[in-house]
Amino acid sequence: MKRQEKILKGFAIVLTVASLVFGAYAQNTAQQQQQQLQQQQMLRMQTMTQAMSKVMERAQNMVRTLEQKMANLPENAKLAREQHRNLQHMGEAMGKVAENMKQNMERFQEMIQNRELYKTKAMTKDMNQIQNRLEKAANELDESLRAMERLANRLQTNG
16 A cells, blocks of 8 residues: 555656646747747848838939929929829828838837737737738838839829
8 A cells, every 4th residue: 555655656746747847848948939939020020120211212212303303394384293293292201101110110129029028829919910010001101102103203204
């Protein structure tokens, strides 16, 4: 009887130690996955932030080009001037939107570094969702600016 109790106690100790080791391993693996996720998000955000800087530059270049073109338009080309002016204002606004997006991305990069925001699956899901939405908005902004650049080029060739 005592021998069975010793065996059971030994078995219980082995199970306890095994569960502690497994738990520590699982926790370490989860922490590594979290760190990898954070690093991936940081890289994506850095890339997106750089892309927003380029969008800002493109918007500024388009506005400058439109200003130059408008200066060369004849005084009686009211419709062409109006279209150039409207596109110029839209380009300025797009540049401001890109600047705001870039600032939001920089703030989000700071948030990514906070491990507290990845404590639960729900929080991790929310962080991923924010990043995906920022990325989608940045892509939409880029596409909008591309369309405006095409329109500006068409105005210049037709004007």
